[in-house]
Amino acid sequence: MYVLIVGGGRTASHLASQLHGEGYEVRLVEGRPNALAKLHREVPTELVFEGDGTEPQVLEAVEVKRADVLAALGSEDADNLVAATLARHLYGVRRIISRVNNPRNAWLFTPEFGVDVALNQADVMANLIKEEMSLGDMMTMLKLRRGRYSIVEEKIYPGAQAVGVAIQELPLPPNCIISGIIRQGELVLPRGVTVLKEGDEILALVDETARAELEKLLGRPGPGV
Amino acid sequence: MQIIVVGCGRVGVELALALQGEHQVTVVDAHARAFDRLGTTFRGRCVQGDALDREVLLRAGIETADALAAVTASDNVNAIVARIAGAVFHVERVAARLYNPGRAPVYDKLNIQTVSSSSWGAHRLEELLTRPDLRPQAPHGRWVWQPGGS
Numbered sequence: 001m002y003v004l005i006v007g008g009g010r011t012a013s014h015l016a017s018q019l020h021g022e023g024y025e026v027r028l029v030e031g032r033p034n035a036l037a038k039l040h041r042e043v044p045t046e047l048v049f050e051g052d053g054t055e056p057q058v059l060e061a062v063e064v065k066r067a068d069v070l071a072a073l074g075s076e077d078a079d080n081l082v083a084a085t086l087a088r089h090l091y092g093v094r095r096i097i098s099r100v101n102n103p104r105n106a107w108l109f110t111p112e113f114g115v116d117v118a119l120n121q122a123d124v125m126a127n128l129i130k131e132e133m134s135l136g137d138m139m140t141m142l143k144l145r146r147g148r149y150s151i152v153e154e155k156i157y158p159g160a161q162a163v164g165v166a167i168q169e170l171p172l173p174p175n176c177i178i179s180g181i182i183r184q185g186e187l188v189l190p191r192g193v194t195v196l197k198e199g200d201e202i203l204a205l206v207d208e209t210a211r212a213e214l215e216k217l218l219g220r221p222g223p224g225v
Numbered sequence: 226m227q228i229i230v231v232g233c234g235r236v237g238v239e240l241a242l243a244l245q246g247e248h249q250v251t252v253v254d255a256h257a258r259a260f261d262r263l264g265t266t267f268r269g270r271c272v273q274g275d276a277l278d279r280e281v282l283l284r285a286g287i288e289t290a291d292a293l294a295a296v297t298a299s300d301n302v303n304a305i306v307a308r309i310a311g312a313v314f315h316v317e318r319v320a321a322r323l324y325n326p327g328r329a330p331v332y333d334k335l336n337i338q339t340v341s342s343s344s345w346g347a348h349r350l351e352e353l354l355t356r357p358d359l360r361p362q363a364p365h366g367r368w369v370w371q372p373g374g375s
Contacts, residue, residue: 054300054301055325055327055328056327056328056331057327076299076301077277078277078299078301078302078304078305079301081277081301081305082301082304082305085304085305085308085335086331086335089334089335090331090334090335102275102277102278104275104277104278104279104280105275105277105278107279108277108305108309112312112313113305113308
């Protein structure tokens with residue numbers, strides 16, 4: 001598998017080293033002199049191609065058409081969008097992953113601009129931090145089909161409706177599958193007879209309606225519950 | 226026409242001032258200070274913000290704009306703004322300014338209309354220097370066709 005990385009910051013060099021170590025074919029394209037000096041110290045020199053990854057000639061020089069995956073990891077959103085757009089619409093790269101630097105630009109990182117997967121770093125970090133802080137808040141781990149379905153995680157709030165109830169007796173909404181329970185750091189397979197405890201972290205696949213219902217069962221008990 | 230000019234540098238300013246006589250012009254730039262260059266005679270609107278930000282483009286009226294020129298200092302920003310205008314908001318006339326003329330054929334394939342200021346300038350200069358029927362008329366770099374012999 002050939003992975004092409006455009007933009008050579010810290011994430012890019014870290015990724016290139018890992019992939020190279022795992023035996024993948026990797027090229028890393030970077031044009032800024034400052035970044036290059038650092039890159040040559042951090043990753044094997046033969047992986048680095050010096051040039052601007054938003055220039056067609058440069059992409060062709062690293063055989064972009066042969067790439068199985070392109071990761072656009074530059075620090076400028078416009079550069080990542082140009083690299084992704086060219087890679088997809090001009091060179092037919094099948095899998096394109098891009099970093100989003102400014103969350104306000106996230107709306108552009110779509111297949112229209114060649115991007116299959118957009119990693120919004122501010123959003124990813126914010127969610128991880130919120131997750132570490134959370135007690136009784138539902139976290140979205142992954143959105144599927146443009147947000148129609150999602151995989152969510154929620155820690156059961158003290159005194160929640162679900163505490164002390166077996167899964168088979170929970171009034172779960174129709175489109176809701178509990179796929180895992182993390183209890184004191186260990187994965188517990190959810191079965192009908194499994195009784196939920198305060199502090200259990202529940203992983204579930206839900207649609208939007210089921211999400212709200214599940215939140216009521218696991219979250220802070222509301223008035224009248 | 227309702228026209229948006231993205232980028233308030235030298236080209237953006239001159240374009241906005243040239244258009245404002247007959248059109249409704251909105252200028253977008255990331256830095257509020259850039260609008261000072263428009264001077265006191267500019268009667269159009271100024272919108273400050275990042276040109277890739279949807280909110281900023283909506284504030285500039287991109288949904289109802291007839292034309293957009295992307296003339297920031299970054300070729301890549303210009304190309305993406307032009308593509309947003311054309312592909313997402315269906316603005317009828319869109320053009321992007323490029324510094325690097327080598328990229329123009331690529332953008333043609335992506336349906337982004339571009340003007341490379343360096344090649345354009347070079348061609349005009351070539352004409353001015355070598356064609357006897359073309360003479361400078363005014364001291365500001367404007368010239369006109371003149372019938373031979375006049």
